[in-house]
Amino acid sequence: MTKSDFEQWVNSPITKEIMSQLKETRDAYRESLIGLAVSGDPLASAKVAGNIESFDYLLNIEFEGVE
Secondary structure, eight states: OOHHHHHHHSSSHHHHHHHHHHHHHHHHHHHHHHHHOOOOOOHHHHHHHHHHHHHHHHHHHHOOSOO
């Protein structure tokens, strides 16, 4: 994949819609993490935090190939 291919993919309407849905899901996990922190369930909190980290990775993906 070239940088141009990547930029075309990132800027496509389909990709933008998928990223929007991923952001909504990540934000929902963040809200649930707040509730879990109050309840004091460290295992559940760790799982949700891991999910958030995964979503952040996907949402912040950058081109890493050669140009």
